[in-house]
């Protein structure tokens with residue numbers, strides 16, 4: 526008898542039958558080719574973690590100007606589709622499901638990564654208190670260029686094209702990355718959006734860009750194959766706005782319009798908290814959002830089970846535990862100890878199996 530019957534219970538996500546409620550959180554690991562084509566190694570990584578009911582593959586650039594990491598993957602040219610097909614085939618062969626996280630970093634990039642193209646953002650406000658890895662070493666962020674109103678449909682179209690490529694690559698769905706201070710989050714938050722046009726100035730207007738991206742992606746995938754990720758409490762990438770409560774509860778209530786596959790909330794504080802007030806909780810989102818809710822950040826087997834049993838969440842995503850422990854779900858099933866957390870210095874090693882696909886299963890660690 527498992528200690529987490531709810532977490533390990535199958536669930537229906539739209540028309541998809543998932544084996545359990547454990548989600549592999551999207552995690553950038555910089556294991557793609559230099560031209561952003563996913564590698565066989567990535568297929569091996571995701572296949573190893575296919576015990577998860579749902580895997581969400583890492584942040585994937587929607588355009589050649591949306592590069593924030595060397596060796597990150599892309600979904601902006603046909604060659605990328607060929608690479609991703611190997612990943613989806615590997616996961617499907619193991620009986621699991623996989624969504625692709627489609628992403629534009631907005632201001633969180635650098636000319637040194639984008640062939641000299643300056644980052645774009647809702648407003649010309651620089652990301653402070655952090656640096657970015659470039660081919661020329663770590664650098665301060667640059668002040669981005671504010672997007673012209675007429676340019677915005679072009680960026681929305683990039684998300685749509687990425688969704689088309691994701692579909693061609695046989696992903697079961699896509700997750701729109703609205704979290705962690707990237708372009709969509711930059712539009713949502715008053716800290717980074719000082720626009721005077723229809724995309725800024727009010728909570729409703731700041732939501733407009735995400736709304737347009739969702740509608741564009743819904744031209745490609747049915748609503749029950751599209752998720753949205755938000756980080757209302759996060760400080761990562763220099764985020765946190767005084768009106769975060771009103772903004773994010775509004776966004777969640779508006780997203781009800783679409784009957785999406787899920788809303789993925791980074792509710793926990795384990796990835797950094799902006800301390801602008803009390804953190805928003807899953808219970809608060811449950812009140813305003815009527816679909817499937819995924820929680821994330823700092824969860825353990827025990828706290829995940831509690832959240833699902835109490836009805837606050839339907840599924841829980843695990844990030845760092847999945848990096849170090851490929852057979853996380855099997856360990857939960859049997860009550861086996863997890864591997865030690867991987868040293869963060871090994872998170873972004875370019876294209877190597879070290880700290881990526883070489884972490885032992887319970888059998889290999891002789892725990893089983």
Ligand SMILES: Cc1cc2nc3c(=O)[nH]c(=O)nc-3n(C[C@H](O)[C@H](O)[C@H](O)COP(=O)(O)O)c2cc1C
Nearest residue numbers: 550551552553583584795796822823843844845872
């Ligand atoms: C190495 C690393 C890479 C990450 N990359 C992404 C990403 O590409 N997209 C995203 O939405 N979150 C990303 N995150 C955040 C994770 O999805 C997750 O929210 C975070 O690790 C907190 O969950 P945990 O406490 O279970 O690790 C990343 C986290 C880590 C540690």
